Amino acid sequence: MKLLVVGAGLFGATVARERACKGDKVDVIEKRDHLAGNAYTEEIEGIQVHRYGAHIFHTSNKAVWKYVNQFAEFNRFTNEVIANYQGEIYNLPFNMNTFNKMWGVITPAEAASKIAEQRLAMSGKQPQNLEEQAISLVGTDIYNKLIKAYTAKQWGRDPKDLPAFIIRRLPVRLTFDNNYFDDLYQGIPIGGYTQIVEKMLDQPNITVQLNTDFLQNKAEYLKRYDQIVYTGMIDEFFDYQLGTLEYRSLRFETELLNMANFQGNAVVNYTDAETPFTRIIEHKHFEFGKSNPGKTVITREYPVNWSRGDEPYYPVNNSENNHLFKKYREFASINMPQVAFGGRLGLYRYYNMDQVLAAALQFLDGDFFAS
């Protein structure tokens, strides 16, 4: 059986590897000039640089953690994000350190009562959007200083027009715990993410072609392969014939600086409206600053509107887009049964890396092409 995998990100690489291990011949094509999709890391001055923004691996899925650890050793990095609001520094996610700095409260009971006071307007109401959800979780002060402008910059729209689930990604805790994630396992692969995909694809029955865009030769590929796994945008695949899904794009501005330590933390979020970027990451802190003592690499992340041809970093999962995506899925299953869509773009879901790996392993368990 000959399979074509389009896209050498984590979804495509997992499917390619597992099918190759079962004896299938797999061809992988990737339109970029490197492997690993958005998780790609490259070494600059001895520092592993996350080219497409901070990538922290975290999961509570033991099978996924075991799976990914076959390909790399992970360090003990814990993401502890700092928020800078007009020069005031707060800890994220929202926890007792944040509440203490914001209100001077000392005990969990004091923090809980402050939040309860600030969410009175929401009492008894089911949150309908991100703003209502945020206020009902942490109250108005935190919403106004740490969420409102950051979210508006990130998504290019008012938080009232965004789905509530986005803010539920962040934990709210009445403990002094600055860990951004609640997951059981967390870390950064020592030596970066790219090696993971390199190792996955290093199989005698896998071929890999970079700088190769499926859509440039779509008809030819469809003729040549009877099974295709496609991890690019589903709407682009169909030439947007049912409509255009919305995405959010980013511009990354990376700088090599002649100093040991720029900001003292891997991730600093800028939560005010005036700063045009959302965050600065300082890559060496993912590796505990053990690398180059005289240099550091930082990246500023600017959210930008997406239009056709731009990099689609985030799906915008509101109900209209989700509805359109469903139409594409139905259309695909009828008109393109030999193509399975997967990954963050193919499934149009705001997936983390562990969820992408889990989805790929689940995809391999079900016999998609037999149905």
Ligand code: FAD
């Ligand atoms: P991708 O990595 O996007 O791979 C798809 C590949 O397909 C790409 O390389 C693309 O070039 C290729 N492709 C597309 N169309 C074609 C075509 N027509 N022909 C050939 N090739 C094509 N996850 C976490 O777990 N932790 C984090 O901290 C985290 N931080 C993130 C920060 C940012 C800024 C972003 C954008 C994402 C972050 N993620 C994080 C999510 C993570 O990047 C994704 O979950 C994961 O990379 C998705 O893998 P994928 O294989 O589905 O897609």
Ligand code: UDP
């Ligand atoms: N968020 C915020 N302020 C912050 C960090 C996050 O308001 O300082 C909100 C914002 O709406 C963001 C969401 O929380 O889109 C999820 O944050 P996360 O860090 O998970 O976003 P990602 O890493 O996916 O960009």
